[in-house]
Amino acid sequence: MEKGYLCIVLHSHLPYVRHPEYEDFLEEDWLYEAITETYIPLINVYNGLVRDGVDFRITMSITPSLCSMLADPVLQDRYVKHLDTLIELANKEVERTRWEPAFNRLALMYQSQFIETRRTFMERYRKNILSAFKEFQDMGKLEIITCNATHGFFPLMEVCPKSVRAQVQVGANSYERFFGRRPRGTWLAECGYFPGADAFLKEAGMRYFFTDTHGILHASPRPKYGVYAPIYCRSGVGAFARDFESSKQVWSAIEGYPGDFNYREFYRDIGFDLDFDYIKPYIHKDGIRINTGIKYYRITGRTDHKEAYNPDWARERAASHAGNFMFNREKQVEFLFDVMKKKPIIVAPYDAELYGHWWYEGPMFLDFLFRKLHYDQKTVKPITPSEYLERNPRNQVSTPTMSSWGYKGYCEHWLDGSNDWIYRHLHKASERMSELANSYPNASGLTRRALNQALRELLLAQSSDWAFIMKTGTVVQYAVKRTKDHILRFTRIYDDIKANRVDEGWLSDIEYKDNVFPEIDYRVHA
Amino acid sequence: MKKRNKSGKKAVKKAVKKVKTAARTTTKRVRSVVKKVKKLPVLKRVRKVVSRVAQVVESPRDKTEETKYYPRPTPYLPPRQWEREELPDRYGDTRIVIMARDPYWVFSYWEVTDEKRVQIEREAGASWNDLRKVLRVYDVTGKDFNGFNANRYFDIDLHPSAVSWYINVGVADRSWCVDLGVITPSGKFILIARSNIVLTPRDSASDVIDEEWMSIEEEFLKLYGLWGGFAGASPGKARIKKIMKERLQQELSSGGLSSFVRPPNYKGRGFWMVVNTELIVYGATEPDATVTVQGRPIRLNPDGTFSLRFALPDGEQVIPVKGVSADKEEERVITPIVRKSTK
Structure with a gap:
């Protein structure tokens, strides 16, 4: 009999980036990289576990904006094209590295990996990998949860509760369209919670969400079991908190597993390493070097000198890290069970893209971990939050504190000198959206289309990613442009509706460009 | 937007002038009018202020004049958005x-x-x-x-x-x-x-203890402390608070995809230089010939040319290129030998 539970949560998200108006759009690569390096490798792991009869549980949020992209035919076709180019590059690499066996072996590995990925994508899932995740959910292995429609960061939307509601409702409805049932729980973008946000989740029929460690440790009244049992907010929605210890083992740049010297070095990609003329067809059309996904080195050490990656050594390390992770969870659960006199739940959430994309061996680690948990011990049982709540319906009532899992634990990453200028526009647009929704409660025809599009534009502008990027300083121009574009489009619709002069041609154009959430109903923002 | 501001400013100026010329004792009344119309849209508001102020401070004759000089408010048409690339500085709210x-x-x-x-x-x-x-x-x-x-x-x-x-x-x-x-x-x-x-959010554990779920301090600290990795020891409240602060400084999320998190930084700091060599082997034969390089078949371009590119490590590479005619009657072998060393 188990003494406690382990709840692994993978949060997968990408901002809605889709530019059919351009032939080659750099930021669309984020999706293609993630499919090749994270989503399909995870699907492969799940398939392997199911095939081998390993009982596992993973909770996975797939954000509404990501779902929309994964289900979008334009992006699906572009992904296939992207993959074909990648396979072509891998073919060339196999030839080019002929006299360097250590690299040749890796080129062959990538070649077969990409070809296999293409087969999985095209033949097995017919370009829509959401159906893969849905299958695992229907088998009861995976619990897919939703997220704020466009990953809007709630603590900074507290003054616009209508927008919080819209983010939640649109997210839940979108989930239903993709997965054929209502979501049981949600991942609040960046774990961003403010007291009261739970009421909107309740309204949408959701039973739980997650906060960072201090969100619940600092809840009031003081939670008796710390982060090792969920609490119920006043609304009755459950809140689970991240366990710091298990997070640190994987995340930490210093002590974390992914920094092991035998693992693949992320920063040495042939897109940057190889001769420009040779690599040119495989990077951005304007000659901007990008990651191709073909990387030949291992971390090697704290040095610029890198040695060739050795997949066998890496595999061994992944197995031993999985063993170490499990051992630590067993000890942790035993200790907690002793103190609590109750089975603890250890919640270990990660960005899904850490697995595979950042940490190449990450999916393999998960594979080993669930196999070991299944065969090698009885102390810790993998669980989903829904299952936990079914078994433990009685929980303490308390209110988490405002918090996020971002830098310093609150809002600083999304509210600082680089990005604070956006909020006056976002808040104003939110106010105007409500004004519209209330002025036109029963719109039809063109006005209705315009109102629905206005809400799409508002939601897209609210993506926390734009503020995040502005602060991080990578593709700032793009993030600024997206924020402005959506606010300006919103404002034009607002003005046009009020002046009763909606331009159908223009509206059709932005409906085509910003085509997210086809089922949207502007009235959720009333 | 500019136009709108301009006419707004004009109206404001006019209103100010009128207010100024009016007796000081009416200020209070003006103020109350301003208050009342505060909630209307900008231009309308200004006009209303102007007309109301006029009502308050001016004689009926002035009022007639008022209607003469100020055209009936036309419905406000905001500028088309496509003329704008920038967000507005102001929205006309206080x-x-x-x-x-x-x-x-x-x-x-x-x-x-x-x-x-x-x-x-x-x-x-x-x-x-x-x-x-x-x-x-x-x-x-x-x-x-x-x-x-x-x-x-x-x-x-x-x-x-x-x-x-x-x-x-x-x-x-x-x-x-x-x-x-x-x-x-x-x-x-x-x-x-x-x-x-x-x-503002709390920065430490709540002092509010839930009667129904009451736990003793030491027990709580054990649980509270566990996330910091010092299970078993009761580390004391002050130390926990300090560690919590430190822990919040750490970034324990990747922020998703690298591409928008950080640029590749493998080059390290300071001056650096990398030199690699590649070898291009190219040639041409009959388009329907069969060609192998180091024993492996290669694909010819439609015009019979070919070009191969190899990373060239130190040492000697012997590269026999063999062409066989389509009817298998003729055969030719050319073998470049390349030696590379690095000093």
Whole structure:
């Protein structure tokens, strides 16, 4: 009999980036990289576990904006094209590295990996990998949860509760369209919670969400079991908190597993390493070097000198890290069970893209971990939050504190000198959206289309990613442009509706460009 | 937008002029009118102020004149958005909004309309530029705030051109409300706008113990401490608080995809140089010939040319290139030998 539970949560998200108006759009690569390096490798792991009869549980949020992209035919076709180019590059690499066996072996590995990925994508899932995740959910292995429609960061939307509601409702409805049932729980973008946000989740029929460690440790009244049992907010929605210890083992740049010297070095990609003329067809059309996904080195050490990656050594390390992770969870659960006199739940959430994309061996680690948990011990049982709540319906009532899992634990990453200028526009647009929704409660025809599009534009502008990027300083121009574009489009619709002069041609154009959430109903923002 | 501002400004100027020419005793009445129409859209509001002010301060004859000089308000047509690439600086509101950034900091942004400035100038009896702009920050924890019952407040002097400010409130788990206002030369505070109320998040464990779920302090500290990796030991409240702060400094999320998180930095710091060599082997034969390089078949271009590119390590490479005619009757072998060494 188990003494406690382990709840692994993978949060997968990408901002809605889709530019059919351009032939080659750099930021669309984020999706293609993630499919090749994270989503399909995870699907492969799940398939392997199911095939081998390993009982596992993973909770996975797939954000509404990501779902929309994964289900979008334009992006699906572009992904296939992207993959074909990648396979072509891998073919060339196999030839080019002929006299360097250590690299040749890796080129062959990538070649077969990409070809296999293409087969999985095209033949097995017919370009829509959401159906893969849905299958695992229907088998009861995976619990897919939703997220704020466009990953809007709630603590900074507290003054616009209508927008919080819209983010939640649109997210839940979108989930239903993709997965054929209502979501049981949600991942609040960046774990961003403010007291009261739970009421909107309740309204949408959701039973739980997650906060960072201090969100619940600092809840009031003081939670008796710390982060090792969920609490119920006043609304009755459950809140689970991240366990710091298990997070640190994987995340930490210093002590974390992914920094092991035998693992693949992320920063040495042939897109940057190889001769420009040779690599040119495989990077951005304007000659901007990008990651191709073909990387030949291992971390090697704290040095610029890198040695060739050795997949066998890496595999061994992944197995031993999985063993170490499990051992630590067993000890942790035993200790907690002793103190609590109750089975603890250890919640270990990660960005899904850490697995595979950042940490190449990450999916393999998960594979080993669930196999070991299944065969090698009885102390810790993998669980989903829904299952936990079914078994433990009685929980303490308390209110988490405002918090996020971002830098310093609150809002600083999304509210600082680089990005604070956006909020006056976002808040104003939110106010105007409500004004519209209330002025036109029963719109039809063109006005209705315009109102629905206005809400799409508002939601897209609210993506926390734009503020995040502005602060991080990578593709700032793009993030600024997206924020402005959506606010300006919103404002034009607002003005046009009020002046009763909606331009159908223009509206059709932005409906085509910003085509997210086809089922949207502007009235959720009333 | 510009046009709109212009006509707005004109109207404001006109209104100001009228108000100024009116007897001082009517100021109060003017003020009450301004208050009443505050909620209307900008231009309409200005016009209304003008016409109402006119009503208040002018004779019936002036009123007739009024209608003569001011055309009937036409429906406001905002400029088309495609003419604009920038977001507006102002939305025509007088308001201040605050947001809690963390336990100790509150962010505020605001906007003041021209009309409001005029009103404030009049009320303060000084020009806008001469007035001290301040944020009055109220601790309203546990209060149903009415402007007078704050637990305490402090003022922050603003830079004249500021439209936003980070306020160091310094205390977690308190409710805050902020007034944007001016301080007159005589020291009087005049309110421009009052903010929403925010609660700064808690930065430590709550002291509120749930009776029903009561746990003893030591037991709680054990659990509280576990996340910090010191299970078993009771580390004490102060130390825990310190560690919690340190822990919040660490970034334990990747922020998703690398591509928008950080640029590749493998080059390390300082000067650096990398030299690699590649070898291109190229040639041509009959388009329907079969060619192998080092024994492996290669694909010819439609015109019979071929080009191969190899990473060239140190050492000697013997590269036999063998062509066989389509009818297998003829065969030719050419073997370049390349030696590379690095000094």
